[in-house]
Amino acid sequence: MKILIIGAAGMIGARLTQRLLQNGNLHGRSVQQLNLADIVDPSVTGTSIKGTSVTGNGTGVEIHTRAADLGTPGVAQELVADEPDLIYHLAAIVSGEAEADFDKGYRINLDGTRSLLEAIRKRHETTGYTPQLLFTSSIAVYGAPFPARIDDEFHQTPMTSYGTQKAICELLLADYNRRGIVRGVGLRLPTICIRPGRPNLAASGFFSNILREPINGQSAILPVEDTVRHWFASPRAAVGFLIKAASLTPDELGPRCNLNLPGLSATVKEQIESLERVVGSDAVKLIHREPDATIRAIVANWPESFDTRRATALGFVAETSFDDIIKVYLEDDWSGT
Amino acid sequence: MKILIIGAAGMIGARLTQRLLQNGNLHGRSVQQLNLADIVDPSVTGTSIKGTSVTGNGTGVEIHTRAADLGTPGVAQELVADEPDLIYHLAAIVSGEAEADFDKGYRINLDGTRSLLEAIRKRHETTGYTPQLLFTSSIAVYGAPFPARIDDEFHQTPMTSYGTQKAICELLLADYNRRGIVRGVGLRLPTICIRPGRPNLAASGFFSNILREPINGQSAILPVEDTVRHWFASPRAAVGFLIKAASLTPDELGPRCNLNLPGLSATVKEQIESLERVVGSDAVKLIHREPDATIRAIVANWPESFDTRRATALGFVAETSFDDIIKVYLEDDWSGT
Numbered sequence: 104m105k106i107l108i109i110g111a112a113g114m115i116g117a118r119l120t121q122r123l124l125q126n127g128n129l130h131g132r133s134v135q136q137l138n139l140a141d142i143v144d145p146s147v148t149g150t151s152i153k154g155t156s157v158t159g160n161g162t163g164v165e166i167h168t169r170a171a172d173l174g175t176p177g178v179a180q181e182l183v184a185d186e187p188d189l190i191y192h193l194a195a196i197v198s199g200e201a202e203a204d205f206d207k208g209y210r211i212n213l214d215g216t217r218s219l220l221e222a223i224r225k226r227h228e229t230t231g232y233t234p235q236l237l238f239t240s241s242i243a244v245y246g247a248p249f250p251a252r253i254d255d256e257f258h259q260t261p262m263t264s265y266g267t268q269k270a271i272c273e274l275l276l277a278d279y280n281r282r283g284i285v286r287g288v289g290l291r292l293p294t295i296c297i298r299p300g301r302p303n304l305a306a307s308g309f310f311s312n313i314l315r316e317p318i319n320g321q322s323a324i325l326p327v328e329d330t331v332r333h334w335f336a337s338p339r340a341a342v343g344f345l346i347k348a349a350s351l352t353p354d355e356l357g358p359r360c361n362l363n364l365p366g367l368s369a370t371v372k373e374q375i376e377s378l379e380r381v382v383g384s385d386a387v388k389l390i391h392r393e394p395d396a397t398i399r400a401i402v403a404n405w406p407e408s409f410d411t412r413r414a415t416a417l418g419f420v421a422e423t424s425f426d427d428i429i430k431v432y433l434e435d436d437w438s439g440t
Numbered sequence: 441m442k443i444l445i446i447g448a449a450g451m452i453g454a455r456l457t458q459r460l461l462q463n464g465n466l467h468g469r470s471v472q473q474l475n476l477a478d479i480v481d482p483s484v485t486g487t488s489i490k491g492t493s494v495t496g497n498g499t500g501v502e503i504h505t506r507a508a509d510l511g512t513p514g515v516a517q518e519l520v521a522d523e524p525d526l527i528y529h530l531a532a533i534v535s536g537e538a539e540a541d542f543d544k545g546y547r548i549n550l551d552g553t554r555s556l557l558e559a560i561r562k563r564h565e566t567t568g569y570t571p572q573l574l575f576t577s578s579i580a581v582y583g584a585p586f587p588a589r590i591d592d593e594f595h596q597t598p599m600t601s602y603g604t605q606k607a608i609c610e611l612l613l614a615d616y617n618r619r620g621i622v623r624g625v626g627l628r629l630p631t632i633c634i635r636p637g638r639p640n641l642a643a644s645g646f647f648s649n650i651l652r653e654p655i656n657g658q659s660a661i662l663p664v665e666d667t668v669r670h671w672f673a674s675p676r677a678a679v680g681f682l683i684k685a686a687s688l689t690p691d692e693l694g695p696r697c698n699l700n701l702p703g704l705s706a707t708v709k710e711q712i713e714s715l716e717r718v719v720g721s722d723a724v725k726l727i728h729r730e731p732d733a734t735i736r737a738i739v740a741n742w743p744e745s746f747d748t749r750r751a752t753a754l755g756f757v758a759e760t761s762f763d764d765i766i767k768v769y770l771e772d773d774w775s776g777t
Contacts, residue, residue, distance in 0.1 A: 205619075260614065275604070
């Protein structure tokens with residue numbers, strides 16, 4: 104099968120690419136070609152694959168990479184011109200940037216996704232092309248006030264432009280699905296933790312920073328109270344969701360194609376207790392409390408917990424303890440000893 | 441104040457215009473100018489006002505009418521060029537047509553509404569313009585399966601392109617609201633009953649046909665079982681919602697600006713019983729049962745009842761008996777004696 108990954112240079116996109124190359128197949132179908140697109144030319148982390156058409160990488164998978172801006176007219180048509188069987192659409196302007204740059208957020212997150220759906224529709228109408236389309240949405244489609252646990256039928260009232268754009272794309276995906284143009288699934292990812300790499304300025308960054316930096320012997324700032332509760336899954340679990348979603352049949356999924364995914368509801372206190380158990384008390388001492396009213400106010404509008412019985416029944420799985428989330432980081436990302 | 445009505449030639453738009461002219465003011469503010477736009481040049485029913493700029497109609501209100509297609513680039517900018525204080529956006533491609541004509545539905549219902557929001561944003565950024573924007577949405581934003589009563593926090597999973605377009609516009613409205621660009625309210629109207637005029641081919645048409653036609657001595661076809669339950673309000677109540685919504689302050693409304701409105705949950709049997717009580721048993725004899733599997737299947741996916749405590753607490757009111765809905769038709773629309 105031929106797979107297109109839009110947003111392949113991102114943290115999740117690169118790991119998904121690796122996983123597909125390692126497995127060599129997806130639910131019994133052999134992966135023959137991977138088309139990797141992103142705003143910058145994607146490279147395959149760990150396998151050092153770069154360039155526009157690379158074969159002979161030892162996996163038997165033909166890989167094409169390209170730099171492509173989904174917000175540019177005509178790009179979506181080019182990306183689907185060779186009719187990939189499965190499209191992963193992971194590309195997005197992230198929350199903070201979509202909030203700061205109104206036009207850019209709507210251009211990429213809304214118009215870009217719509218242009219992809221429209222490019223598929225044009226082919227569908229001429230050739231009958233009906234690909235799988237797996238789209239990463241976000242729990243940012245929800246806005247406070249929340250029940251203690253958000254269930255599968257809670258309404259979407261986003262409180263950011265990013266969340267608005269994701270919610271709109273979910274609605275479009277469901278309508279194109281219903282009309283038989285694509286076989287789409289929208290995946291509302293939990294907050295990914297522990298994000299590898301350097302601290303960033305995202306309001307949610309501290310959830311990863313307070314673990315990753317101390318693990319690596321660096322200090323980290325905690326801007327909120329220990330009692331703050333949020334909803335998490337590891338990068339490995341996120342890739343697992345993307346793999347699992349490719350197995351869903353239209354009959355299993357039904358008309359409601361946008362799913363809340365399983366995750367772990369944990370407080371900052373529970374995160375820190377796991378850090379102490381898994382890594383040690385010296386690591387905990389590297390966390391410095393510097394309350395930040397702005398970040399506290401933002402985080403107060405974020406979901407704390409979900410009842411994800413639909414996705415769980417469909418077979419999606421995530422970590423069930425924060426210890427496991429830390430161990431996943433140590434196994435998959437940590438370069439120390 | 442200056443009021444723009446987009447979709448002024450429609451059934452609700454014409455009645456809203458009449459009401460505003462009759463009242464001469466809106467929540468204590470004098471109505472000085474009415475700008476009436478629609479895809480066809482709007483006329484004011486009952487006051488026989490036509491033309492592009494009419495004054496001296498006895499109401500002291502300056503009226504401008506124009507034919508305008510909101511889906512045409514540049515039209516939205518022209519409509520808001522004189523910065524109306526309040527905009528009623530009632531224009532839409534109806535459900536059946538939006539389902540049959542994918543491009544037209546998205547062009548008018550989604551792109552048209554977005555172009556209006558964008559035209560307001562451009563002015564907002566240069567002049568600080570921040571109008572009230574009252575938008576008619578629909579219970580078509582909901583899709584089966586439903587709980588017995590849909591509450592204010594039930595998710596939007598539309599099963600038509602029309603419902604999808606309305607749900608997307610609600611999300612856009614909320615985001616532009618949150619950013620302080622407009623002061624918007626989205627109003628999810630119940631099915632309007634009794635619609636005046638001739639029977640139409642809309643799947644929901646029979647709910648009105650089986651009352652209006654017998655009242656006027658004509659036969660009507662009932663394509664579903666007596667047990668079918670649906671959610672109704674009269675045209676008069678709908679205009680009442682539009683008037684009431686103009687009084688809401690941002691503090692009253694909060695961030696969730698899209699409202700389920702009160703209505704009456706009634707079965708076809710209850711409709712017919714009311715017809716017999718209010719009009720007589722001869723009228724009931726004019727209803728002919730001709731089951732239609734297609735219409736039954738469509739109607740099976742429609743909401744039956746709502747718990748609208750938020751809108752009720754805000755002061756929105758609708759009929760509480762079907763007898764009253766029939767009496768409203770006799771008072772407002774019936775030309776017989």
